[in-house]
Amino acid sequence: MILIFCSLLAIGTIGFTLLVRERDVPPAPVENAELNHLETRRQVLYENLKDLQFEYHQGKLSDDDYQSLKAGFLYDLAAVMDSIERLQIGRQTVKPYGKQPEKSAPLSAAAADHVCPSCGTVNAANNRFCGQCGKTLL
């Protein structure tokens, strides 16, 4: 049953993509639409995470279910954030490599960067997103 649903979804997605491509859309609005789509998806994933946490605290989910579902949402969220970032970078004018500003912040400040500004969780140095709440770590 799930397989049938997935197949229909795939066919629907392909059909939709072909339908969109048939139309004569100028490049800029397409990019905006993609960004809007990604922003919407990010919002949906945030909502899902909130719902998930709510249901977990209500005791409707086992620890294992909660952890695996949360990991899945965070993984999707990271991918969406990445796409948004890439789209936004793509819009900026390309700067020459040599002129990028050097990061010379003191070590203590660098370590503080990995404390989540939203929930205060200390994350691993190479984490781009908070492991607890999914917020972007700068």
Ligand SMILES: [Zn+2]
């Ligand atoms: Zn956090």
